[in-house]
Amino acid sequence: MTVITPGIDFLLRGAFVVIAPSVLFAISLNYIFHLNNIPVSTVVIVLLGALASPVYAAFKIFVSDWKERRQADRLGARLPPRAKGRFPGNLDVLRIMMQDFGTGYIGDGIAQLMKEYGPIVDTYVLWDRFLYTTCPEHIKAMLAKDFTNFEKGPEYGVNMHSVLGTGIFNSDGDRWKFHRSMTRPFFSRDRISHFDLFDRRAEIVIQKMRERSRQGLAIDFQDLMGRFTLDSATEFLFGSCVHSLNGRLPYPYNEQLLHYSNSQPSEEVADKFSDAFLQAQQIIGGRERMGWTWPLTEIWCDRTNEHMKVIDAFIAPIIKGAVQKKGLADEQKGLTGAATLDVEKKDDVSDDETLLDHLVKFTSDPVILKDEVLNIMIAGRDTTAATLTIIMYFLSTHPEVFVRLRNEVIEKVGANKRPTFDDIRDMKYLRAVINETMRLYPIVPVNMRSSIEPTVWPSPDPNEKPIYIPAKTKVGYSVLLMQRRKDLWGPDGMHHSYSHVEILLRRSHSSGLHPGFYPDAMSEEFDPDRFLDDRLKKYLISNSFAFLPFNAGPRICLGQQFAYNEMSFMIIRLLQDFDSFTLDEDAQPPETKPLPEWRNEVGTRKGMEKFFPKLGLTLYAHGGLWIKAKEASE
Numbered sequence: 001m002t003v004i005t006p007g008i009d010f011l012l013r014g015a016f017v018v019i020a021p022s023v024l025f026a027i028s029l030n031y032i033f034h035l036n037n038i039p040v041s042t043v044v045i046v047l048l049g050a051l052a053s054p055v056y057a058a059f060k061i062f063v064s065d066w067k068e069r070r071q072a073d074r075l076g077a078r079l080p081p082r083a084k085g086r087f088p089g090n091l092d093v094l095r096i097m098m099q100d101f102g103t104g105y106i107g108d109g110i111a112q113l114m115k116e117y118g119p120i121v122d123t124y125v126l127w128d129r130f131l132y133t134t135c136p137e138h139i140k141a142m143l144a145k146d147f148t149n150f151e152k153g154p155e156y157g158v159n160m161h162s163v164l165g166t167g168i169f170n171s172d173g174d175r176w177k178f179h180r181s182m183t184r185p186f187f188s189r190d191r192i193s194h195f196d197l198f199d200r201r202a203e204i205v206i207q208k209m210r211e212r213s214r215q216g217l218a219i220d221f222q223d224l225m226g227r228f229t230l231d232s233a234t235e236f237l238f239g240s241c242v243h244s245l246n247g248r249l250p251y252p253y254n255e256q257l258l259h260y261s262n263s264q265p266s267e268e269v270a271d272k273f274s275d276a277f278l279q280a281q282q283i284i285g286g287r288e289r290m291g292w293t294w295p296l297t298e299i300w301c302d303r304t305n306e307h308m309k310v311i312d313a314f315i316a317p318i319i320k321g322a323v324q325k326k327g328l329a330d331e332q333k334g335l336t337g338a339a340t341l342d343v344e345k346k347d348d349v350s351d352d353e354t355l356l357d358h359l360v361k362f363t364s365d366p367v368i369l370k371d372e373v374l375n376i377m378i379a380g381r382d383t384t385a386a387t388l389t390i391i392m393y394f395l396s397t398h399p400e401v402f403v404r405l406r407n408e409v410i411e412k413v414g415a416n417k418r419p420t421f422d423d424i425r426d427m428k429y430l431r432a433v434i435n436e437t438m439r440l441y442p443i444v445p446v447n448m449r450s451s452i453e454p455t456v457w458p459s460p461d462p463n464e465k466p467i468y469i470p471a472k473t474k475v476g477y478s479v480l481l482m483q484r485r486k487d488l489w490g491p492d493g494m495h496h497s498y499s500h501v502e503i504l505l506r507r508s509h510s511s512g513l514h515p516g517f518y519p520d521a522m523s524e525e526f527d528p529d530r531f532l533d534d535r536l537k538k539y540l541i542s543n544s545f546a547f548l549p550f551n552a553g554p555r556i557c558l559g560q561q562f563a564y565n566e567m568s569f570m571i572i573r574l575l576q577d578f579d580s581f582t583l584d585e586d587a588q589p590p591e592t593k594p595l596p597e598w599r600n601e602v603g604t605r606k607g608m609e610k611f612f613p614k615l616g617l618t619l620y621a622h623g624g625l626w627i628k629a630k631e632a633s634e
C-alpha cells in the first residue's frame with residue numbers, strides 16, 4: 001500500500017532537481033578553492049551554490065529558446081506569439097486563466113489573450129511552453145492529419161491516473177489502440193435495444209416531473225438528467241442499474257424547509273456513488289487546470305482516494321461476478337486459457353450483452369476491466385446529462401424554438417408513440433437544436449494534446465510565416481471559442497426570423513443599454529437554423545473542423561451515435577408530455593447565479609446568460625438548472 005502522497009512525491013522530486021545542481025556546484029567550488037589554496041568562507045560557498053540552480057535553469061531555458069528560434073528560422077517559420085505578462089513567470093496570466101474556472105465566465109481568460117495575440121498564443125506560465133489555439137487547421141493537424149505526432153501525453157496521464165487508471169481516456173499509443181479495438185465493436189452497431197432502456201428510465205423522469213409540476217414547484221433538471229444517464233449507463237455498461245432515479249430529488253433552495261433539508265447527506269447507495277463520481281471528476285479536472293503545480297494542493301493525501309473507495313466498492317463485486325460468469329460458461333463449454341479467445345467471435349456483440357459481458361471476452365484482469373468501464377462511464381454520463389441540461393436551458397428561454405421543435409415532435413412521432421431510430425433520423429430540427437447547443441456549449445470546451453516531434457503549422461494570418469511547434473509542446477485547444485468565431489460561423493441575426501434591428505432592440509431592452517452600445521454582430525446567438533439554411537453549406541460543410549463537439553479523427557468520441565440517440569429520445573418524450581418549460585430563476589441558489597456584471601457585456605453570450613456555465617472535468621450548470629414544466633393538455 002502506497003503512503004507517499006502526490007504532494008510529498010512532488011516535493012521529493014523537486015527538492016532533488018533544485019538541490020542537486022546547487023550541492024554539486026558548491027562541492028566543486030570548495031574543491032577548486034581548496035586545491036588552489038584560496039581561502040573562502042563557507043557562507044560564500046553556500047550562497048554561490050544556492051545561486052547555481054536558478055542560474056542553471058535560466059541558462060537551460062535561454063539555450064533551448066535560442067535553438068528553437070534557429071530551428072524555426074531554418075524552416076522559414078516562427079515561434080507562436082508569447083504572452084508578455086507583468087509578473088515573473090507570467091503569474092498574472094495564470095491568475096487570469098484560473099479566474100475563468102472559479103468566478104469567471106468560461107473561456108474568458110483565453111479569449112482575452114487571443115484578443116491581444118491572435119488565435120494561437122503561448123501562455124508561457126512559469127517558463128513552460130503551453131499553447132492555446134482556436135484554429136481549425138491546427139486542431140485538424142493534431143486530431144487527424146498528424147495524429148501519430150500528438151498524444152495526450154505523460155503529464156495528462158499522471159494527473160488523471162488515480163481516477164481513470166490506464167483506460168481508453170487516459171492512454172496513448174499501443175495501449176490506447178488495445179482499448180479502442182476492444183471497445184469499438186460494442187458501439188459500432190445500431191443497438192436498437194437501448195431504446196427499451198431509455199424508455200424505462202424516461203418514464204420515471206416524466207413521472208417525477210409531473211409530480212413536481214403538480215406541486216407547483218421547480219425541479220433541478222440537471223440533477224434529474226444526471227440520474228437518468230447514471231441509471232442508463234450503469235445498466236448499459238454493467239447490467240446493474242443503481243436506480244438513482246428512485247432516490248430523493250432536491251427541492252429548490254427556497255422551499256427546502258417545507259420539505260426536507262438538502263444539506264443532510266443522503267445515505268442512499270446511488271447518491272453516494274453519484275456524489276463520489278462527481279467529486280473524483282472535479283478533483284482531476286482541477287489538477288488539469290493547475291498544471292504541474294497541482295500536487296502542492298495534495299500534500300497530505302490523494303484527494304481522490306476516499307471517493308474512489310466508494311466507486312470501487314460498487315464496481316468491484318460487479319466485475320468479479322462478470323468474470324466468474326464468463327469462467328463458468330467457458331468451463332461448461334470445456335474451454336480453457338487462450339482457447340476461449342480463439343473460439344469466441346470477439347467482435348460479435350449480441351443484443352442483450354452489456355459492455356462488461358463484451359469486455360470479459362478479451363481479458364479477466366479486474367484492473368483493466370474496472371478502468372475501461374469507469375472511463376466509459378465518465379466519458380458518457382455527465383457529457384450527455386449536461387448537454388441535455390443546456391438544451392433544456394435554451395428551450396426554456398427560446399419559446400419560438402420550443403414551439404417549432406414540439407411541432408416537429410408531434411408531426412413526426414405523435415403525441416404518445418415511443419420514438420424509433422427512424423423517427424429520430426428524420427427529425428432535422430431536433431438535430432439542429434442539439435447541434436446548436438453543442439456549438440455554443442461543447443461539453444469538453446477545452447482539451448489538450450502534446451507534440452512528440454517538432455512540426456510546422458500554417459499561420460492563421462496568411463501574410464505571416466508559418467508556425468513552428470517544437471517537440472514536447474503542450475497545446476490546449478478551445479473548441480468553445482472556435483465554435484463561436486464569427487469568421488467561421490458568420491454573424492448572427494442575418495437569417496433569423498427577427499430582423500437585425502429587432503435583435504439589437506431585444507438586447508438593449510434586456511440590458512438597459514442603448515442599441516448603439518452593441519458593437520458588432522457575433523456568432524453567439526442561439527440559432528438552430530445555422531444547421532439548416534444556406535449557412536450550413538457556406539460555413540460548416542466547407543470547413544468541417546470548425547464544429548468538433550465530439551472531437552475528430554481516430555480518437556473521435558465512441559459514443560457519439562449513442563449520445564444523439566439518448567438525447568433525442570429524452571427530448572422527444574419530454575416534448576410529448578409537457579407543452580412549456582420555464583426557467584425558475586428564483587429557485588436557483590443565489591450564489592450560483594450569473595454575476596450581475598456579466599450583463600454589461602451586451603450582445604455576447606456572457607452578457608445574455610441566465611445560468612452559470614462551469615467546468616469540472618466537463619462543462620455543467622453551476623447550482624443546477626431549475627425549471628418549471630407545464631403538462632400538455634392532450
Ligand code: HEM
Binds near residue numbers: 554556
Ligand atoms: C453529448 C454527449 C457527448 C459528448 C459531447 C462527447 C464528447 C467527447 C469528446 C470531445 C471526446 C474526446 C476526448 C479526448 O480525446 O480528449 C470523447 C471521447 C470519448 N467518448 Fe464521448 N461524448 C459524449 C457522449 C459519450 C457517450 C454517451 C459515450 C459512451 C457511452 C462516450 C464515449 C466516449 C469514449 C469511449 C471516448 C474516448 C475515445 C478515445 O479516446 O478513443 N461519449 N467524447
